[in-house]
């Protein structure tokens with residue numbers, strides 16, 4: 467059993483895709499083990515995306531991520547890190563496979579609807595950024 471962090475980004479919430487995205491996770495056999503809605507401050511968004519500090523899109527990305535409410539979830543299941551990344555599609559929606567969340571709903575390389583951890587170590591760190599062990603069912 468594996469865990470990963472999923473975020474429905476401000477554009478996904480704005481486009482009323484919360485239900486559709488959760489539906490896709492559940493239809494794929496993924497369990498939602500924790501979930502909450504919140505709005506990141508600019509500083510919190512910078513902390514979350516600290517690995518991207520110094521990249522040309524860092525300012526814009528952290529402005530975007532703190533621009534409105536997000537939904538953060540802990541997903542649980544076998545091979546869930548890879549399965550979630552597959553459901554999400556490539557970072558650039560133009561390269562995402564048809565039927566993936568980003569191919570279906572994103573319209574911008576930055577405003578790409580969802581975030582998902584990319585490896586077990588980052589999943590652990592990212593989950594701990596938002597949830598304590600007591601929050602996870």
Ligand code: GDP
Pocket residue numbers: 523526527556557575576577578580581582584
């Ligand atoms: P992810 O793991 O697929 O989310 O991709 P990355 O970790 O590489 O990038 C983190 C986030 O930064 C992406 O989901 C996008 O929102 C944003 N991003 C990545 N590359 C670019 C880019 O070239 N330009 C802009 N504006 N945003 C980007």
